[in-house]
Every structure is written in structure tokens, then in C-alpha cells.
Amino acid sequence: MTWIRAVRLSPLDLAGLGLVGIRTRPMRAMLSALGISISIATIVIVTGIPASSQRALSEELTALGTNVLQASPVPNDNDPVLLPPESVAMVARIGPVTIASAVANTHAAIARSDRIGEDDYSGLTVLAGKTNLLQAINGKLQSGRFLDAVSARFPTVVLGSVAASRLGFAALDPQQPAPQVYIGQDWFTVIGILQSAPLSPDLDRAVLVGWPAAQKILRFDGHPTVIYLKAQEAQLDAVRGVLAATIYPEFPGMVQVSRPSEALAAKRATETTFSALIFGLAGVALLVGGIGVANTMVISVLERRREIGLRRALGANRGQIRGQFLTESVVLSGLGGVAGALLGVLGILGYSRYEGWPQVIPLTAVVGGLGSALLVGVIAGVYPSIRAARLTPTEALSST
Numbered sequence: 001m002t003w004i005r006a007v008r009l010s011p012l013d014l015a016g017l018g019l020v021g022i023r024t025r026p027m028r029a030m031l032s033a034l035g036i037s038i039s040i041a042t043i044v045i046v047t048g049i050p051a052s053s054q055r056a057l058s059e060e061l062t063a064l065g066t067n068v069l070q071a072s073p074v075p076n077d078n079d080p081v082l083l084p085p086e087s088v089a090m091v092a093r094i095g096p097v098t099i100a101s102a103v104a105n106t107h108a109a110i111a112r113s114d115r116i117g118e119d120d121y122s123g124l125t126v127l128a129g130k131t132n133l134l135q136a137i138n139g140k141l142q143s144g145r146f147l148d149a150v151s152a153r154f155p156t157v158v159l160g161s162v163a164a165s166r167l168g169f170a171a172l173d174p175q176q177p178a179p180q181v182y183i184g185q186d187w188f189t190v191i192g193i194l195q196s197a198p199l200s201p202d203l204d205r206a207v208l209v210g211w212p213a214a215q216k217i218l219r220f221d222g223h224p225t226v227i228y229l230k231a232q233e234a235q236l237d238a239v240r241g242v243l244a245a246t247i248y249p250e251f252p253g254m255v256q257v258s259r260p261s262e263a264l265a266a267k268r269a270t271e272t273t274f275s276a277l278i279f280g281l282a283g284v285a286l287l288v289g290g291i292g293v294a295n296t297m298v299i300s301v302l303e304r305r306r307e308i309g310l311r312r313a314l315g316a317n318r319g320q321i322r323g324q325f326l327t328e329s330v331v332l333s334g335l336g337g338v339a340g341a342l343l344g345v346l347g348i349l350g351y352s353r354y355e356g357w358p359q360v361i362p363l364t365a366v367v368g369g370l371g372s373a374l375l376v377g378v379i380a381g382v383y384p385s386i387r388a389a390r391l392t393p394t395e396a397l398s399s400t
Contacts, residue, residue: 022331029332036336036376037343040369044344045351047365052352055360067098067236068137068199070258071227071243081254085222087247088130094246096235101136102224103127103206106214110207111182112167124163126183127206127225128214136228137200144172144192151191152210155217157181158192162204169193181207186217200228291380309393318389325388329381330374337373341366 022029071091073081084090092100108126133139134146145151146158159169169179172193180187188209197203214220227247231239240259244252308321345361352359 019328019331022328033332033336033339036333036373037338037340040337040340040373041343041347042340043369043372044341044362044365045347047362048344048348048360049351051360051362051365052348052357053355056355056357067230067233069229069231069236069240069243070200071229071247071255072225074254074256076254081248081251082221082223083225083227083247083255085224088224088227090246091227091229091243094231094239094242096232096239098230098232099132099136100227100229101130101133102227103129103133103203103208104211104214104220104223104225106209106218106220108184108218110167114182116182123205124166125202125206126218127203127208128211128218128220129158129206129208130211133208133228134194136230137197137203139197139200139203140195142171142193142195144190146192147208147210153212153216154210155183155186155188155213156191156210157183157188158194158208159190160194160204160206160208161196163207164193166205183207183209184218202226308388308391309395312391312393321389321391322385325385326378326381329384330377333373333377333380334370337370340373341369344369 073083088100088102091097104127106126106128110124110126129147130136131147131149131152134141142161142164144158147156159167164170167181169190172178172190178189178191180189182188194203209218211220215222229239229243240257243257244255248255311321345366348361349359
């Protein structure tokens with residue numbers, strides 16, 4: 001008795017069989033792939049566009065000080081509290097703190113010139129400022145430049161927006177000699193004017209002098225008045241908890257620390273809302289694409305019953321039939337996934353550019369979309385492939 005052994009198809013042969021339906025019916029294959037490509041493009045777009053919008057909103061909220069804290073002495077008229085001169089450096093050594101800066105009241109008087117009474121500008125405050133103050137408060141210059149390591153050692157000042165208006169300086173003209181103001185008993189050159197600082201409105205009425213210059217010229221004692229810091233948002237509450245003890249270890253109760261900005265709570269709420277929205281829309285899009293591929297494969301089995309019967313009559317076993325249709329389903333979904341990912345990326349780039357948002361391409365969404373497309377192809381092709389494999393040669397060949 002002669003035993004006939006079934007021929008095992010190589011992966012290359014199986015792939016060739018899976019492409020038969022695609023090659024012979026290219027229009028139907030293109031429309032089938034279009035369904036899944038639209039679904040994957042939707043997944044990428046509904047993930048990427050909200051991510052770009054969220055990034056833009058996050059940047060706007062961050063500009064409102066979501067990661068900024070301020071620390072200052074508790075007001076005490078009878079016995080003013082003096083923060084240690086080394087407190088700024090101590091704060092900078094806290095792990096999650098990314099930048100620490102400070103200002104200090106020099107108690108010096110300022111005037112437009114030495115011929116004008118000091119009382120005319122009593123609403124302005126002369127502050128010693130660190131060179132990194134602008135970064136710590138998200139401040140911006142209206143004109144000129146800010147204090148740096150060199151200018152902070154010389155009699156130069158940067159004016160707040162209100163202080164500049166009170167002193168009669170609308171802007172600095174680089175083509176003209178720099179104006180001067182009279183502080184204490186010395187002349188100081190104005191090198192910059194700040195824009196209004198929403199995070200620190202007190203600085204709008206300030207005249208900022210370099211820390212070393214204030215110590216040398218104005219006899220400043222080096223005790224900071226307000227400490228500004230930025231920290232990692234996730235660790236902001238933890239930093240706030242140890243800040244007072246870090247600044248003044250002997251008397252932490254004499255230090256008051258600002259509460260985190262309300263914008264931080266809003267930012268966290270938007271992140272949670274966006275995440276839920278993204279997952280919901282992506283799930284619906286993937287479900288619709290999967291149903292489309294499954295429907296296409298079921299129709300393909302019904303249309304190709306004669307082909308299935310002929311292959312079975314020539315010796316193809318059920319496993320080979322299942323493999324053929326399952327491969328075709330995966331290939332259709334894969335092609336649609338690649339096209340959909342490209343369409344989605346182009347859609348994100350175009351829309352975010354139109355809106356002026358940061359262009360964010362979520363790699364997880366692109367890779368996840370392609371993976372989801374292949375997974376959908378497998379799931380959508382299981383039932384049609386099993387149905388095709390169950391057809392007997394006589395049943396398939398006798399169908400009309």
C-alpha cells in the first residue's frame with residue numbers, strides 16, 4: 001500500500017498563495033485595504049492631533065508657572081526674618097529642582113537724576129538679582145539685555161515694565177547712548193527693560209541690580225528676600241514639603257512657601273481627559289476597520305468556492321487552505337496599515353502646522369497602529385479561513 005504524504009508549504013509558497021486573491025482582484029483588494037488604512041490613519045490622527053494640541057496647551061500652562069514655587073520670610077515688623085545667604089545654593093541642591101534664583105531688597109533709593117527728590121519714585125524697589133532670574137520666572141525682555149556674569153559686577157540695571165514707565169524709558173535704542181539712573185549715591189547704566197511678568201508682578205516695579213554690584217556698591221548684606229525655583233512637575237509637592245527646612249533649617253516655620261499654581265491642576269486634568277478621549281476614538285476606529293476586513297474576507301471565500309474546491313481536489317489540505325486565506329487577510333491589513341500610518345502622519349503634520357501647534361508624531365501610535373492592523377488581519381481572517389477549510393471538494397466544486 002502506498003502512503004501519500006501531504007506536501008508542506010514553505011513560508012514563501014504560502015505568501016505566494018496568499019497574494020493570489022490580491023493579484024487577481026486588485027480593485028477589491030485596494031478597496032479592502034483602503035478600509036483598514038482609513039481606520040489606522042484615524043487612529044494615528046486622533047492620537048497625534050490631540051497630542052499636538054495637548055503639547056501646545058501644556059506649554060501655555062507651563063508658562064503660567066505650573067512648575068514654579070516662591071519662598072520668602074514670614075512678615076514680621078518687629079523682628080524681620082533674614083534668610084541665610086547660602087539658602088539659594090541649598091535650594092539648588094534639591095534633586096528635582098532644575099533652577100533656583102533669588103532677589104533681595106537693597107533698601108536703596110532710586111531717582112531719575114541726582115537733582116530729583118527720592119520721594120518722587122518711592123513706589124519703585126531696588127532689588128539685587130541673580131543672573132538666572134529671567135529663566136526662573138519665565139520672564140522676557142522688552143528691549144536691551146539682562147544681567148550676565150560680567151554686567152552683574154558693574155553699576156548696571158534692568159528695569160521692570162512699570163519702573164521703566166515711571167522713570168520715563170519706553171525702550172532702549174541701541175543707536176543711542178544708554179540712559180542712566182541715580183541709585184543711592186551712584187549712577188547706574190540701564191541695559192535692559194523687562195516685559196510685564198505675570199508670575200511675579202512685584203518685579204514690574206523693580207529696578208534690578210547685579211548681586212555682586214549690589215554687595216560692592218550698595219553695601220547689600222547678601223540675604224535673599226524672595227527665592228524663585230523651578231522643579232519637576234511630578235515632584236513639585238515633594239519639593240514644597242522640604243523647601244522651608246532646606247532654606248532655614250533652624251527655623252523652617254519662619255519661611256512661607258507659595259502653593260503650586262492652579263494651572264498645574266488644570267494641566268493634569270487635561271492630560272487625563274485627552275488620554276481617555278484618545279483611547280476611545282482609537283478603539284472605535286480599529287473596530288470599524290476590523291469589521292471591514294472580516295466582511296471582505298467572508299465575501300472572498302464565498303466568491304472563490306470553486307478555487308477552493310479545485311485546490312482541495314488537487315491535494316491541498318485544510319491547513320493549507322486556512323493558511324492561504326489567513327495570509328491574504330494579514331497582507332491586506334498590513335498594506336492598509338502602512339498606507340494609513342503614512343496618511344495619519346501627513347494629516348498630523350498638516351493640521352498642526354495650520355494651527356501653529358508643536359508637531360508631535362506619537363511613535364507609539366504609529367507602531368501601535370501597524371501592529372493593530374496586523375492583529376486585526378489575523379482576527380478578521382480566522383473565521384473566513386476556517387470556513388474555507390471546511391468546504392469539501394465536492395461541495396465547493398458543485399457551487400454556482
